[in-house]
Amino acid sequence: MKRFTSVHDAAHSVGLDAILETSGRVAADPWCYADAGRRRTLGLLFFNPSLRTRMSTQKAAQLLGMDTIVMNVGSDSWTLETRDGVVMDGGATEHIREAAAVMGQYCDILGIRTFAGLKDRDFDYAETVLESMITYSGVPVVSLESATRHPLQSLADLITIQSLVPARRPKVVLTWAPHPKALPQAVANSFAEWMLAANMDLVITHPEGYELAPEFVRGATILHDQDSALDGADIVYAKNWSSYQQYGAILSKDPSWTITPQKMARTNHARFMHCLPVRRNVIVTDEVLDSEQSIVIQQAANRVVSAQAVLYHLLQAL
Amino acid sequence: MKRFTSVHDAAHSVGLDAILETSGRVAADPWCYADAGRRRTLGLLFFNPSLRTRMSTQKAAQLLGMDTIVMNVGSDSWTLETRDGVVMDGGATEHIREAAAVMGQYCDILGIRTFAGLKDRDFDYAETVLESMITYSGVPVVSLESATRHPLQSLADLITIQSLVPARRPKVVLTWAPHPKALPQAVANSFAEWMLAANMDLVITHPEGYELAPEFVRGATILHDQDSALDGADIVYAKNWSSYQQYGAILSKDPSWTITPQKMARTNHARFMHCLPVRRNVIVTDEVLDSEQSIVIQQAANRVVSAQAVLYHLLQAL
Amino acid sequence: MKRFTSVHDAAHSVGLDAILETSGRVAADPWCYADAGRRRTLGLLFFNPSLRTRMSTQKAAQLLGMDTIVMNVGSDSWTLETRDGVVMDGGATEHIREAAAVMGQYCDILGIRTFAGLKDRDFDYAETVLESMITYSGVPVVSLESATRHPLQSLADLITIQSLVPARRPKVVLTWAPHPKALPQAVANSFAEWMLAANMDLVITHPEGYELAPEFVRGATILHDQDSALDGADIVYAKNWSSYQQYGAILSKDPSWTITPQKMARTNHARFMHCLPVRRNVIVTDEVLDSEQSIVIQQAANRVVSAQAVLYHLLQAL
Numbered sequence: 001m002k003r004f005t006s007v008h009d010a011a012h013s014v015g016l017d018a019i020l021e022t023s024g025r026v027a028a029d030p031w032c033y034a035d036a037g038r039r040r041t042l043g044l045l046f047f048n049p050s051l052r053t054r055m056s057t058q059k060a061a062q063l064l065g066m067d068t069i070v071m072n073v074g075s076d077s078w079t080l081e082t083r084d085g086v087v088m089d090g091g092a093t094e095h096i097r098e099a100a101a102v103m104g105q106y107c108d109i110l111g112i113r114t115f116a117g118l119k120d121r122d123f124d125y126a127e128t129v130l131e132s133m134i135t136y137s138g139v140p141v142v143s144l145e146s147a148t149r150h151p152l153q154s155l156a157d158l159i160t161i162q163s164l165v166p167a168r169r170p171k172v173v174l175t176w177a178p179h180p181k182a183l184p185q186a187v188a189n190s191f192a193e194w195m196l197a198a199n200m201d202l203v204i205t206h207p208e209g210y211e212l213a214p215e216f217v218r219g220a221t222i223l224h225d226q227d228s229a230l231d232g233a234d235i236v237y238a239k240n241w242s243s244y245q246q247y248g249a250i251l252s253k254d255p256s257w258t259i260t261p262q263k264m265a266r267t268n269h270a271r272f273m274h275c276l277p278v279r280r281n282v283i284v285t286d287e288v289l290d291s292e293q294s295i296v297i298q299q300a301a302n303r304v305v306s307a308q309a310v311l312y313h314l315l316q317a318l
Numbered sequence: 319m320k321r322f323t324s325v326h327d328a329a330h331s332v333g334l335d336a337i338l339e340t341s342g343r344v345a346a347d348p349w350c351y352a353d354a355g356r357r358r359t360l361g362l363l364f365f366n367p368s369l370r371t372r373m374s375t376q377k378a379a380q381l382l383g384m385d386t387i388v389m390n391v392g393s394d395s396w397t398l399e400t401r402d403g404v405v406m407d408g409g410a411t412e413h414i415r416e417a418a419a420v421m422g423q424y425c426d427i428l429g430i431r432t433f434a435g436l437k438d439r440d441f442d443y444a445e446t447v448l449e450s451m452i453t454y455s456g457v458p459v460v461s462l463e464s465a466t467r468h469p470l471q472s473l474a475d476l477i478t479i480q481s482l483v484p485a486r487r488p489k490v491v492l493t494w495a496p497h498p499k500a501l502p503q504a505v506a507n508s509f510a511e512w513m514l515a516a517n518m519d520l521v522i523t524h525p526e527g528y529e530l531a532p533e534f535v536r537g538a539t540i541l542h543d544q545d546s547a548l549d550g551a552d553i554v555y556a557k558n559w560s561s562y563q564q565y566g567a568i569l570s571k572d573p574s575w576t577i578t579p580q581k582m583a584r585t586n587h588a589r590f591m592h593c594l595p596v597r598r599n600v601i602v603t604d605e606v607l608d609s610e611q612s613i614v615i616q617q618a619a620n621r622v623v624s625a626q627a628v629l630y631h632l633l634q635a636l
Numbered sequence: 637m638k639r640f641t642s643v644h645d646a647a648h649s650v651g652l653d654a655i656l657e658t659s660g661r662v663a664a665d666p667w668c669y670a671d672a673g674r675r676r677t678l679g680l681l682f683f684n685p686s687l688r689t690r691m692s693t694q695k696a697a698q699l700l701g702m703d704t705i706v707m708n709v710g711s712d713s714w715t716l717e718t719r720d721g722v723v724m725d726g727g728a729t730e731h732i733r734e735a736a737a738v739m740g741q742y743c744d745i746l747g748i749r750t751f752a753g754l755k756d757r758d759f760d761y762a763e764t765v766l767e768s769m770i771t772y773s774g775v776p777v778v779s780l781e782s783a784t785r786h787p788l789q790s791l792a793d794l795i796t797i798q799s800l801v802p803a804r805r806p807k808v809v810l811t812w813a814p815h816p817k818a819l820p821q822a823v824a825n826s827f828a829e830w831m832l833a834a835n836m837d838l839v840i841t842h843p844e845g846y847e848l849a850p851e852f853v854r855g856a857t858i859l860h861d862q863d864s865a866l867d868g869a870d871i872v873y874a875k876n877w878s879s880y881q882q883y884g885a886i887l888s889k890d891p892s893w894t895i896t897p898q899k900m901a902r903t904n905h906a907r908f909m910h911c912l913p914v915r916r917n918v919i920v921t922d923e924v925l926d927s928e929q930s931i932v933i934q935q936a937a938n939r940v941v942s943a944q945a946v947l948y949h950l951l952q953a954l
Contacts (some may be wrong), residue, residue: 051420052420055389055420055425062359227589277417279411299414
């Protein structure tokens with residue numbers, strides 16, 4: 001595998017099954033590939049804050065014997081220009097072309113965390129920053145969340161569902177939930193495409209106007225009635241996102257979409273999932289999050305597993 | 319030892335003598351436990367800036383063969399909610415319950431640096447942030463300074479006194495000194511309880527209104543006359559703190575409390591100690607700090623020793 | 637070698653030739669000294685942001701088997717006082733005397749990144765911060781760029797020229813170029829003294845008023861006509877700096893000094909160099925930077941080589 005930015009990168013290289021098999025091996029024995037990354041350097045570049053991704057990826061690298069160098073753009077370093085042909089007499093000190101090429105000289109693999117600006121949909125959905133890093137660095141790149149996807153999260157979600165949910169083809173409900181700030185569609189997009197790639201029975205529910213980009217949800221059932229969607233669910237995956245159509249807009253903060261014990265009662269004793277960080281009593285009530293049905297911590301723990309499996313396959317292809 | 323947040327944690331587990339014996343061994347041979355932390359990960363979580371604690375704890379972990387992951391809350395990551403039951407629709411992105419539980423999945427031991435807000439005494443003295451981390455992380459926690467104590471500093475202080483001061487039961491004087499900003503009582507509280515646990519002859523001197531919380535100073539002599547307190551001292555430990563009674567208030571900036579050569583002349587050729595950072599010519603004059611009597615650098619060097627001894631005992635109990 | 641702050645430190649200890657020989661060895665086999673730094677700790681202290689220096693020095697330390705601790709003054713830590721005798725009742729929390737001495741207790745070698753304030757020339761050119769760190773830390777110090785020099789960059793520049801430019805004594809042209817902000821003279825000063833020490837045919841060209849400090853350029857040809865300077869050049873090294881005479885002033889933003897294909901056409905098929913970060917279409921046009929003549933990425937890659945060679949010699953002298 002030469003890059004990992006979506007389920008397609010996995011599917012078109014080693015295949016999803018191979019990644020899941022590797023995940024199973026490292027979950028069972030975290031040190032089983034302790035020398036796979038020996039004398040290899042992983043550079044982690046963060047354009048915005050992160051807790052789980054930062055820690056789990058460093059941990060995964062350690063388990064593989066890799067050295068890690070972490071860079072925070074904007075605090076450790078400076079702002080980067082991403083547009084081509086511009087006269088750089090403003091605030092940006094360096095162009096991403098040079099920054100990427102230089103980091104590619106120092107690191108064997110780069111991890112990039114970027115974030116949708118939510119202002120210019122074409123810019124975000126072209127994955128300008130991530131694709132520039134891939135083009136100019138010349139080394140394998142793993143997305144640590146990009147403008148439109150969060151594939152290490154989605155792989156961890158899939159691992160979690162497969163290990164904890166006995167149903168052969170579980171009914172997985174991705175439900176929008178309210179949030180005070182405008183958030184990207186990345187987690188929802190990515191979760192949808194991974195669930196569909198793994199042949200889950202995926203239902204997506206959200207208020208009108210919150211339709212995701214069609215290329216991510218082809219094959220899913222879309223419902224605007226959350227209650228009907230939740231009926232008989234095996235998994236309830238809650239997440240807020242802002243509008244894709246009216247790009248970046250908050251169209252609703254309707255608290256009736258918050259996941260409560262009453263909502264969970266409609267399900268087939270569903271497990272509750274969220275990628276974290278989660279706003280308590282906004283996305284989901286304390287009762288649900290603190291219940292036995294909640295598997296958000298196991299889900300977060302599997303971030304190490306997914307990062308380790310992906311890094312392993314990137315290392316193998318060096 | 320399952321946690322290290324105060325002298326009581328040490329006393330009630332392996333015992334203070336065992337910690338001091340381990341300290342002696344690692345001081346004599348820093349690499350004597352070079353494999354004790356092999357394949358173990360230490361997570362260090364900073365809620366506020368730090369130099370000595372950050373560097374000395376990383377160094378200690380390296381000497382034990384541990385991997386370290388450092389997180390700065392608020393710059394690398396985001397602000398955390400610590401209150402229970404709240405509707406999280408404000409600035410805080412994540413609850414400490416999830417943050418702690420997730421970090422406990424990635425790390426074998428967590429180090430937490432928090433700080434008194436100096437606004438709500440009950441909140442600070444309940445050690446809300448530290449105790450939440452302990453409760454929800456599920457792994458051993460070492461305090462890197464908390465709202466009311468700084469036990470790695472106090473252990474380093476004790477090691478320093480025992481190694482450099484020949485007196486069998488030295489007269490140790492903890493003296494308040496002026497400072498332009500309101501500081502927590504943590505270092506003073508913690509120093510007092512460690513000195514008393516080690517059976518030192520402890521005298522505490524400060525202006526009226528600066529009485530420390532009674533649970534920390536039971537057994538010490540309290541004097542409001544600094545000169546009398548300093549008479550015959552073997553150790554002068556200077557530190558500023560804000561008022562405990564009028565919580566967080568600055569009641570005095572009286573420069574006559576600054577430690578000068580004249581003050582030191584009253585002592586029994588005392589050694590001068592301070593936990594650093596120290597404001598020169600406010601807490602203590604250049605003449606004293608740059609004199610042979612000052613042992614602040616050896617004291618700071620012993621921060622590696624204390625962290626290494628504590629991490630060793632936490633590792634042994636995993 | 638006990639310190640590395642300029643070409644003179646190298647020349648007066650192991651000698652420039654020995655450093656270049658070591659550079660050649662580590663460039664050919666990066667892991668050839670993989671145990672040279674075993675059980676040694678490198679502390680990296682940044683007073684201002686950095687990308688290449690931060691990453692390349694960490695990478696170099698890893699190649700030598702050293703542990704690295706990174707500190708960002710002002711974000712991870714706090715502001716430091718550098719003046720002597722001052723009453724520290726203002727913003728600075730700690731004096732560099734204590735900070736340096738403490739870091740010297742935790743680290744075997746310190747790397748310091750500081751930056752000209754461009755307000756007080758005497759303060760900057762005395763290298764107050766760097767020299768204080770050297771004096772008070774008590775351990776070998778490597779400059780990661782200081783107020784007046786950037787020796788790891790200059791060594792990387794020299795390595796790059798020697799490996800890529802066949803001419804026996806190449807004509808090296810250091811040319812001023814415009815920039816929207818006031819920048820230090822450090823890179824230009826340092827490049828000049830290294831090129832002269834290596835006996836290059838050095839021509840420096842800049843608008844009037846941009847004369848560098850005489851001690852750095854003795855032996856170079858100084859021209860105010862950029863076109864004449866570029867005639868027959870083997871190397872074009874572009875860099876902006878602010879005025880040394882009218883200290884820190886921007887006297888010109890003349891776009892006719894930007895390096896363009898037309899300028900490069902005057903040269904002897906010169907290679908284009910810049911230390912990066914570079915402002916595209918201000919310092920140099922896209923056409924030149926993206927051409928085959930540009931060697932800025934190889935130059936940045938050699939930052940690992942120069943750091944590794946210097947750290948190796950500092951380690952040898954411990």
